[in-house]
Amino acid sequence: MIPATGERAFTLGDLERLIGERAGAMSDTSYTRSLLDAGVPRIAKKFGEEAVEAVIAAVEKDRPALLSEAADVIYHLLVLLHAANLSLDQVVSELGRRTRQSGHEEKASRRPAT
Numbered sequence: 001m002i003p004a005t006g007e008r009a010f011t012l013g014d015l016e017r018l019i020g021e022r023a024g025a026m027s028d029t030s031y032t033r034s035l036l037d038a039g040v041p042r043i044a045k046k047f048g049e050e051a052v053e054a055v056i057a058a059v060e061k062d063r064p065a066l067l068s069e070a071a072d073v074i075y076h077l078l079v080l081l082h083a084a085n086l087s088l089d090q091v092v093s094e095l096g097r098r099t100r101q102s103g104h105e106e107k108a109s110r111r112p113a114t
């Protein structure tokens, strides 16, 4: 059950559940459903466009725009994961696995030191 505004903090898990629910709606009433109908390549393209818009906002130091574009990026990523049959839990598990070493260590382990 997704909380009403003010009941408790909204979470990414809530958004993932909402996306799963809206996947069962009609495309004329749900943007989520219309994205899913368009397929993974189209959703991936939308995700990329939103990411570029976030990049532009960051480079222009437009914090309100970056906040808004970051929300668009996360929403479209969760729709993309849903379409690819991957869950937020799986992504979080992968992030958890990575906490065993720093990003610098991980990168260094990919190629011989020069």
Ligand SMILES: N=c1c2ncn([C@@H]3O[C@H](COP(=O)(O)OP(=O)(O)OP(=O)(O)O)[C@@H](O)[C@H]3O)c2ncn1[C@@H]1O[C@H](COP(=O)(O)O)[C@@H](O)[C@H]1O
Pocket: 018, 019, 022, 029, 030, 031, 032, 033, 071, 072, 075
């Ligand atoms: N968080 C979001 C969310 N963020 C962004 N968007 C939509 O993403 C779209 C991106 O806008 P753009 O202007 O970049 O793209 P566009 O011009 O509309 O699309 P194209 O012409 O490029 O295809 C807009 O239609 C936004 O409304 C979202 N749509 C839905 N949600 C969440 O999903 C829930 C279910 O939505 P529906 O599936 O539409 O009921 C909503 O209640 C929200 O919680």
